[in-house]
């Protein structure tokens with residue numbers, strides 16, 4: 343009996359399915375606390391290296407900070423095509439433990455969900471990509487598959503930038519599968535898969551109002567606080583110019599085919615002209631049309647009876663990739679139209695602004711076809727994410743990058759970066775299986791790609 347059991351265990355261990363493997367890696371990865379700052383992503387890099395080594399897959403730890411290493415592994419193949427890159431970041435945003443109902447790094451399972459920081463953003467993807475690498479290690483493919491787990495996506499993007507500067511040949515690929523795809527149900531049950539092909543560019547802006555200091559008992563026309571609040575009000579009420587790109591144009595066309603968005607259909611022929619009407623009705627759609635402004639921080643004054651000579655606001659501006667920063671600053675100055683207000687860029691490093699990745703590459707088509715084959719009724723739509731990812735740095739290098747929509751989001755609004763971040767166990771498993779099909783579809787092609 344004991345021998346039988348041992349044999350059974352041995353067989354089971356050998357035949358760990360893609361889904362079981364993804365699940366196991368996922369739990370382990372959640373338990374490695376890579377809150378950024380400080381990150382400590384080397385915890386993840388070491389874990390991945392050890393797991394891949396067990397499978398006979400060599401990997402390399404890369405980077406200049408020993409605590410914040412990236413890891414790259416490659417399945418070599420003989421085919422003529424350029425490589426596919428599968429990437430996911432290894433860091434997560436910090437947690438406020440008091441606001442969580444479960445510990446954030448224990449991978450607690452409650453009902454059908456697994457909770458943990460990174461469950462959505464983006465350790466599920468990381469685990470699935472690892473498992474797929476293992477799954478395909480003995481498969482004959484026609485292009486190399488590169489796996490990359492990169493550090494510091496949530497703060498300075500130092501991981502990807504270091505790799506681009508110092509190890510480009512190790513990650514250079516024809517195209518890349520990355521985070522930020524979105525898979526969700528509409529209220530009436532239609533399934534929507536959004537492939538991220540483009541992203542808005544975070545462009546932080548500081549408004550500084552200057553006036554004269556004085557006693558609060560004597561109101562002044564040049565009160566800095568009053569000028570600042572006028573400026574904020576003008577900016578947030580203004581309709582910013584509408585600009586569509588290849589992705590957003592297709593996004594509206596495809597979305598209008600869904601029952602929930604049927605109301606868009608009569609507005610489609612003159613989309614730009616109808617943008618304000620559409621945007622007023624749906625703020626998510628509005629953000630696809632234009633650069634947006636959210637005032638988020640204020641600083642002024644030290645005592646209620648003292649008029650301060652300066653007041654400051656910080657704005658979270660998400661710029662359309664087709665606009666330059668300078669165009670945005672110039673427009674803000676024009677809208678505010680007040681010499682007492684200075685519009686300043688927040689110091690710090692810029693994310694690149696790039697054209698959307700093409701909707702005609704073999705990878706885009708493979709994602710679309712694979713999803714449609716599995717879900718014939720689903721809508722598969724390209725989209726521009728409001729949030730930024732490290733994919734922007736690769737797009738700026740000319741690589742086509744796609745945020746792949748494989749994991750269903752249950753929560754509206756999503757819990758990425760929020761409290762009680764969680765993923766449904768079944769979507770973790772189904773998502774990994776779908777991602778494998780996509781990777782197989784692109785990496786088993788026999789016709790040389792033309793893009």
Ligand SMILES: [Zn+2]
Nearest residue numbers: 431463464521
């Ligand atoms: Zn992320």
